[in-house]
Each structure stands twice: as C-alpha cells, then as structure tokens.
Amino acid sequence: MRPFHLQEYWTALRTIVAKEVLRFSRIWVQTLLPPMVTTALYFIIFGGLIGSRIGDMDGYRYMDFIVPGLIMLAVITNSYSNVVSSFFSSKFQRHIEELMVSPVPNSLIILGFIGGGVARGLAVGLGVTLVSLFFSPLAVHNLPVALSVVILTSILFSLAGLINGVFARSFDEISIMPTFVLTPLTYLGGVFYSVSLLPGFWQDVSKLNPILYMVDAFRYGLLGTSDLSLTVSYLIILGFIGALYVFALVILNRGIGVRS
Amino acid sequence: MTDAALEIRGLRKTYGNGVEALKGIDLTVEEGSFFALLGPNGAGKSTIIGIITSLVNKSAGQVRVFGFDLDRELQEVKRNIGIVPQEFNFNTFEPVGEIVVNQAGYYGIPRRDAWRRAQRYLEELGLWEKRKEMARTLSGGMKRRLMIARALVHEPRLLILDEPTAGVDIELRRSMWEFLQHINCDGRSIILTTHYLEEAEKLCRNIAIIDHGRIVENTTMKALLAQLDTETFVLDLREAPQRIPNHPDIALRALDPLTLEADIHRGQNINTLFHLLDKEGIQIHSMRNKSNRLEELFIRMTQLDGEHGKGLRAAS
Numbered sequence A: 001m002r003p004f005h006l007q008e009y010w011t012a013l014r015t016i017v018a019k020e021v022l023r024f025s026r027i028w029v030q031t032l033l034p035p036m037v038t039t040a041l042y043f044i045i046f047g048g049l050i051g052s053r054i055g056d057m058d059g060y061r062y063m064d065f066i067v068p069g070l071i072m073l074a075v076i077t078n079s080y081s082n083v084v085s086s087f088f089s090s091k092f093q094r095h096i097e098e099l100m101v102s103p104v105p106n107s108l109i110i111l112g113f114i115g116g117g118v119a120r121g122l123a124v125g126l127g128v129t130l131v132s133l134f135f136s137p138l139a140v141h142n143l144p145v146a147l148s149v150v151i152l153t154s155i156l157f158s159l160a161g162l163i164n165g166v167f168a169r170s171f172d173e174i175s176i177m178p179t180f181v182l183t184p185l186t187y188l189g190g191v192f193y194s195v196s197l198l199p200g201f202w203q204d205v206s207k208l209n210p211i212l213y214m215v216d217a218f219r220y221g222l223l224g225t226s227d228l229s230l231t232v233s234y235l236i237i238l239g240f241i242g243a244l245y246v247f248a249l250v251i252l253n254r255g256i257g258v259r260s
Numbered sequence B: 001m002t003d004a005a006l007e008i009r010g011l012r013k014t015y016g017n018g019v020e021a022l023k024g025i026d027l028t029v030e031e032g033s034f035f036a037l038l039g040p041n042g043a044g045k046s047t048i049i050g051i052i053t054s055l056v057n058k059s060a061g062q063v064r065v066f067g068f069d070l071d072r073e074l075q076e077v078k079r080n081i082g083i084v085p086q087e088f089n090f091n092t093f094e095p096v097g098e099i100v101v102n103q104a105g106y107y108g109i110p111r112r113d114a115w116r117r118a119q120r121y122l123e124e125l126g127l128w129e130k131r132k133e134m135a136r137t138l139s140g141g142m143k144r145r146l147m148i149a150r151a152l153v154h155e156p157r158l159l160i161l162d163e164p165t166a167g168v169d170i171e172l173r174r175s176m177w178e179f180l181q182h183i184n185c186d187g188r189s190i191i192l193t194t195h196y197l198e199e200a201e202k203l204c205r206n207i208a209i210i211d212h213g214r215i216v217e218n219t220t221m222k223a224l225l226a227q228l229d230t231e232t233f234v235l236d237l238r239e240a241p242q243r244i245p246n247h248p249d250i251a252l253r254a255l256d257p258l259t260l261e262a263d264i265h266r267g268q269n270i271n272t273l274f275h276l277l278d279k280e281g282i283q284i285h286s287m288r289n290k291s292n293r294l295e296e297l298f299i300r301m302t303q304l305d306g307e308h309g310k311g312l313r314a315a316s
C-alpha cells in the first residue's frame, strides 16, 4: 500500500488553485471589472463630492480615510463570492464529483478553494488600490500588517463562502448571505466612518462586528491610525479562520450537500 | 489467491427520504472480468456504483476494491477506480483537454505527464482534435467518451461505467464496445451497468441481475443465455412414477413424488415431452408453465418504453 506522497498533494493543490484562478480570469468582465468600477464611483461620490464637505476623519482627508475600507470591502466580497459561486456551481453542474471520487483529501479541497478565493480577493484588492491612486496618494504605514491582514481576511471570507456554498441549495441561497449579512456588516464595519464618532452604546454594538476589526487593522497598516487593539484584531481574525476551517472540514467529511 | 477487483457484502442503502434502494447486496467481481450489472430503472445500480465511488454513503455492509476496504483505505480504493457516471458531470465551460488533465492532477500526476496521458486516451477515443473546445460543444456521444478518457487518465485497475451507451447512437456504440474490449484485454477489470441486454450479452462474461435492491441472479453470461433458451413446466402426476426418464433435450426433475419439473429447449416440440412420459406410463394430471423469476424480470423489462425495451425484446 502506497500513501499519497507530499509531491502528489502539492500537484493536486496546484491543480485546484490553477483551475479556480482560470475560472474567474475567464470571466473577468463579471469578476474583476465590476468591483473596480464600483469603487471608482465610491471615490468620486463619497470621497470627492461629499467627502470635501465632511472634512477630516480621525485626522485624515475623508478621501484618504475611506481608501483602506474600500479595499477591504472589495477583498471581502470578492473572496466570498468567488468561493461560494465556484463551489455552488460545481455542485450544481456536478463536477464537484471529479474531486470527490479522487484521492484528494477534503483538507486539500478546502485549501484549493481558499487559494482561488484569495487570488481573486487580492487581484481585486490590487485593482481597487490602483484605482484609488487616481484619488488619493497611497500611504503604507506598515506593510507586513497591511498584507497579513488583507490575506488573512481573504482566507476567512473564502472559508465563509465555501461553507455557504456547501449548504446552498439554490442560487438564491448563495446571494442571501452576501446581501443580508456581509454587505451590511462591512458598511457598518467602519468603512465610511470612524467608530469613535458613534455614541457609546453604538460603539459597543459595533464591536460585536468582526469586520470592524479587520477594517481597523488594515487601516492601521496603511494609515497608521486605529480605534482598536491590533492584537485583538489578529486574534479575532485567526480565531474565526480556525473555527470556520474546522467547521468546513466537518461538513465536507460528512458529505453535506454533496453526498446522499 | 489474489484479491477480487470488487467484493461487496451485505450492502444496504436507505436514502434520506426513506427509499430503501439496496436491501443487502452480495457481489464479487474477479480481477480481469468484464462484468455486467443488469437491471431495470430504479433497481439500485447507480446506488451501488455511487457507494463504491464514495458519492453515496452506505447504510450498512462492506465494500472492498482489490482487497482495500472502503471505510479504512479510502484513498487506495479511489486510486484503483475510474468512474464513468450515468449523468454528465464535468464543467461544460471548461475545455476538453483541461478536464482530463485536471482530473489527472487530482490524482497527483504532474501536468506534463498528465498531458501525455490525456493525449493518449483522447486520441484513442477520437477527441484529441477537440481538446481546446469547450466541453459543452461536444455531442452526447463525445461527452460520454470524454468521461471515459477522464476515468482512465490515472490508469485505474477497475473501470466502472454506469449506463455508458445511454444516448449514444448505434455506430458509436459499437466502436465504444470495441474500445472497452481492448481496454479489458490489457488487463483492466470492467464493470458496466445497463438495462440494455444486448450490450451486456455482447460484452460481458459475467453478469448479475439486480431488481428492487436485490441481486436476483449472479452467473456467467453463458449460463444466463442458456436459461433464457429453456422453458420450465411443472407437471402434476396421478401417481408416483417408477423412474424418471432421460432425454437429451429435456431435463426432468422430481420435486416430490407427484410433481415433476421439465426444462424444454425452446423450439423443441412439447409433444416430445408427452411421448417420453407416455412411454414410461406416466400420467399427467395437470400442467402449468413455471413462472420463472428471470423470465418475469425480462418480460417486465421488455415492457419498458423506447429503445431499451426494443433492445431487450430483440435479444430475448
């Protein structure tokens, strides 16, 4: 009996990631372009037209203040939707069976889909950053923090998208979470304002929103300003990644949504 | 003794909705076999295949593939099986070549190697020219062959095909049969499910018939066809016979002192039977056609609509 060698795992993982990247690249007009157009509009309307009347936020020009949040918004939604739609459509068209009959372990399937989600998240994040250069000079206060936060956040939401994809039974069910949970939490997660502006009670409520910590940590990485503790933010992000990964592994091992 | 290609013991499956699809299946497929799993729609064929290929969870029982246990040595089981499912299950928006090469990748085969193998199987199946086309542009028969190439790319020792010729026209069906025979001669074991008797008859040396989740027959094709060629009558006698006569074309058996069973070759005159019994002074009180499970099965199957029904009727 021959165990699956490390080299073979590596080949399998690369195959899944490459396939995922090719998938969203082929349909770049649907996947890569829209977030850049949307973000450009945000910059023009909020940053340019309205922002000039708002004045400073946390000591920064409003335009400069919203850049990190808008990058995160794009990374979060794109990582999530890449994995949820890829997984759901592979279930819908049944080609998830190609992976299920093969010796690829479920942990590797999860990593492969994360790879695709992170690739799309970072590609869009980079695109949005480039768009932002037209409106705001790019500040990088602490590159390792900025990069690690954006990558970890992307991993986190890839996992969340995967779980959504596993449970979803219809196309409706893959848009419910993004529309009713993800987008509101992101908008309320300090993308457009500093939580320190909120009255005490709403500040406390906001602190239950995990996205707040990610946006805040990323803003620290770029601008050097933050409302919350960086350590707490990292712990929250890593905690969520751990929990979601274990949950994803359990449901894949049980064959939920894919095995009868 | 070498391990059987497939060994199934006490396999049961009850789906979530309460449908009891398998009610205790025992089945052995020897290495090198070309094995047919024959049965009407809904008999449980795809459920068995689904369990072997880990797409369906079993409710009870044991499955071994070349001696590897499905529960304990899943990776080895998977590595030794290639599956051509009943329904198309590839990404129709992926190019033909990519589909095969990616599948190889999932088995840990590096890309360059994977392309070489993909080329070999796609060429043999007449699809190499189409490698850059999106899979959705292929005809039904080509899609089926694409799935065969995909199933072979990791060179499994056991190839399983679930209704491989559904939707494939007659010309292509024959060339697919030839291809499968050629693959089998190379030493690969093959299991195919079908509800199309001619297909099983042309290709397979061993056969199991499944109905309502039970194996109702498991034999060689030769024995099965021989069975199909005979008709069995049950004779009730007035008194116990002295002895039971012999005849080259009629097999007689005593079920009890007053009951005989006679297997008569089709085309043989039933008068021959009467003469034979008359000569021995055996008097027949009544006689009836024995309802044969197999016979019944086939009659029911021949009542299926469409192409497959016709195929069965022509063969029986």
Ligand SMILES: Nc1ncnc2c1ncn2[C@@H]1O[C@H](COP(=O)(O)OP(=O)(O)O)[C@@H](O)[C@H]1O
Pocket: A260, B015, B016, B017, B019, B020, B021, B039, B040, B041, B042, B043, B044, B045, B046, B047, B048
């Ligand atoms: N996913 C499923 N959920 C519930 N019942 C199913 C499912 N798949 C098959 N069945 C039922 O199980 C029985 C066997 O089906 P199947 O194995 O597909 O038969 P076959 O392949 O011989 O036509 C049928 O009654 C079918 O309706």
Ligand SMILES: [Mg+2]
Pocket: B042, B045, B046, B047, B086, B162, B163
């Ligand atoms: Mg079937």
